[in-house]
Amino acid sequence: MRPISRAVLRPYVCPTCRHGISAGRRRFGSKSDSPDLYDVVCVGGGPAGLGLLAALRASPITSKLKVALIESQDLRKAKAWDLEPNQFSNRVSSLTPSTVSFLRSIGAYDHLDVNRVQDYQDMQVWDGQTGSRISFDWSMETSPFEDMRTVATMTENANLVRALLRRIADLGDENLSLFSNATVASIENGSDLKPEGPDLSAWPVLTVKPTGPAAETETPKRIAARLLVGADGINSPVRSFADIPTQGWDYGRHGVVATLALDEPATPPFPASKRTAYQRFLPALGGPIALLPLPDNHATLVWSTTPENAAYLKSLPTPAFLAMVNAAFRLDMTDLTYMMGMQSSSSDSTSHQDELTWRAQHTPLPSQIPPAATAVQAGTVASFPLRFRHAAQYISPRIALVGDAAHVIHPLAGQGLNLGLADVASLSKTIQYAVSHGMDIGDLLTLERYSSERYLPNAKIGGACDLLHKMYNVPGEGPVALARSLGLGVVDRLPFVKSFLMKNAEGY
Amino acid sequence: MASLRPRALPLSVRTLRSALSSTRPSPNHFLSAPASTQTRAHSTSSVSADELSHFSALASSWWDPMGHSRILHLMNPLRHEFIASCLAEGTSSPSQNPSSTSTPSTATLNYLDVGCGGGIFAESLARTIPLDPTGPAPTPTLAASMTAIDPSTDLIQMAREHARMDPTVHEHLRTGRFKYLNTTLEDVLAGNAVTLTPASSSTAASTPNPSSPSTQPAPQYDVVTLFEVLEHIDPKTSTPLSFLTNCLRALKPGGWLIGSTISRTLPSFILNQVIAEAPWPIGVVPRGTHEWSKFVNPGEVKGWLQEGLMRAADTGVSRGGSAIAEGMRWKCVGAIYIPGIGWKMVPGSEDWGNYFWAVRKEI
């Protein structure tokens, strides 16, 4: 992280330039030129941005703040989002218990459609190369009299976003401006409104432009922010304005996602409500495949693999795609590598399935494999590039970054969104503290509470995901694989991976 | 006038040296510091020329969050909490009744911050003054107005400049709910410096009140604050006793005088003289900020306040004087700075260094 003292050096408009600006503004008359003032301006209406807004509006300490949120997508559509009960969006995230309790504390959880979310209590993780295995079954660790502990709760991002929007609507629109279908055209430092007005030369001033057809008719708005929050995702314009560099790389992997229907489990779960998430590391194919439970024997697939494999998988007809998914949880690396290259044509759509059936007969199957996937929901097969990014710092005078704008990590532990909402929980607490102690919420002295609380935990979890990715990307039986199998075998009872995937996943 | 003694030359050399010794990796702290230190000619003498030149030289980096005042900035939230804990026991304002928790309090208290420096506390309290005085108070400090005074012209100017960077605070400055005055406590009491803005008046505002100050009663404040000032009083020209007595005089009956200072004990000597003023990166304040002999112990403050209460009561020695002293409502709690964690109030640590104290002027 760049030392904070350097952040103070963020290039403000130098006094001479400022002079030029104020000379200009006098000519145009200062009334129309002075921006609307807001306490918090949040760029980005994804889960992080909306979470922050809901948290600020829900707290009696911060509910009087004047806040604005700018989102280039249509928030009305997001609020009206609706799907058939048996259809699920392919953008699904696992919420850890601490994320769930945060969402409860701001009154947003009750707005989730609970028929669309699925808790799971058990997690089976194993190495496809060595077979070594680690299981995360809370029911083993809790006494039979306790309720089963939830490892995580699966929810569609759209369900969460809609819940947050409903909660925000619930809390009224006083002192709230939602700029939907609007984008940030520019951010610059304000100017000194001498002699009558305040000195805004250290305040970020945003020009907000409508997107779509309204762009032609509506005039852009100028708004100034006491605190500008970048919740604007991986390519954060707020981060660029603040001149905060990021560190990172592309994994050269894609995450293939899809919504699947699964077979009934061979043996019914015990207790009956127990659900399991499955993850198998496939070193030869470039990353793990995971199946995470959704209601009614549905599951969401996240398969991290090379871009070539991802393209191949996406090109397959549905029966072949399903055969590949099932094979990936069952066959050995050699068989899988072979099947990844099989010619497929629509006339011959059973060849993958035949191959799987034949090869599975000759492969000893471990006990923990998931039920077979039987159907793919139409239109849900997609892929995303996987990347690692970490901003050099989260704060700068009058600026804070949250969520993917601050960090993007490998999805293999399903932590990205949770880290973002943990940021939001911390930042909203920081703002509450500042307001109740007379601090300026945009001041570095305020914001450093937030960054010191979040920077290291995020770096630690991002780094652990990166390490796991690398460990499980060395194909073959070499020393790394040996270390791996030792690793998973031994570590099953030891702190690191387990506490990483469970305790950290649980939060705090 | 007597305060500007001809020792100015060697002093400014010392100030310069102390400034250099505390230069941090962060840039231009002292580059733009005024070479000469300006001081208003004051009619009184509790002001020490040494102190003034020292603090004035630090003006330019007063608000740098990584600068020499960082430690004061970090302590500031605790001041709000300590004040809130005092006010919870009662205030001078009849409308503030701590027992009636059913109706939310309105912000009605008038504050005087003595020795405000660059305004770290004054500005933060001004930020909590509601723009609409009739609504519920946003914080338990219940501020309706803030008058902040300091004898250093440089610091007051720096404080005003900084306040303009917050539109809310700027608005309070414009309407007069928040004032920075380059003056001394003695002048405030003499009515030479200030016209108190009536808390309820919304018209008070931008037009300065031209009425003759001498016709006004002495300013009466609900809370007088004195943060890290007592140890900077010039012992040659004033005494903490007379200074504290004056603070009490500015207070309404039932009001609170609240301060913080550093005690003169062995652990505190090590913490504040040896460690705090050691060269960067160990030290946290510039050399010359503290003069050991000026530190005051909790018992001393308490004694002066007892004496001061009697004097401020102005009833002569005869009636009730000692009763006032005995029935004095006195609060004191130590505060310790733990690097990496920050300031924490630690009851019982009063002798270790910094501590908050408060006294209530009985009704």
Ligand SMILES: Cc1cc2nc3c(=O)[nH]c(=O)nc-3n(C[C@H](O)[C@H](O)[C@H](O)COP(=O)(O)OP(=O)(O)OC[C@H]3O[C@@H](n4cnc5c(N)ncnc54)[C@H](O)[C@@H]3O)c2cc1C
């Ligand atoms: C395949 C995959 C699987 C994942 N699985 C999980 C999981 O299981 N669990 C988990 O916790 N996380 C998971 N994640 C990560 C998770 O989806 C993200 O971390 C999360 O969406 C980040 O939320 P955010 O609000 O920070 O950013 P985003 O969701 O990216 O939101 C940013 C918003 O800002 C808006 N915006 C950007 N620029 C502008 C502009 N100039 N003006 C206006 N608006 C703008 C965008 O329109 C967008 O709505 C996964 C990610 C991937 C790729």
Ligand SMILES: C[S@@+](CC[C@H](N)C(=O)[O-])C[C@H]1O[C@@H](n2cnc3c(N)ncnc32)[C@H](O)[C@@H]1O
């Ligand atoms: C350590 S600073 C404290 C500033 C401020 N109260 C704070 O805590 O942020 C001490 C201040 O006391 C002021 N001061 C010194 N002697 C004073 C006096 N006799 N009357 C009022 N203020 C005085 C100095 O000018 C200086 O600004």
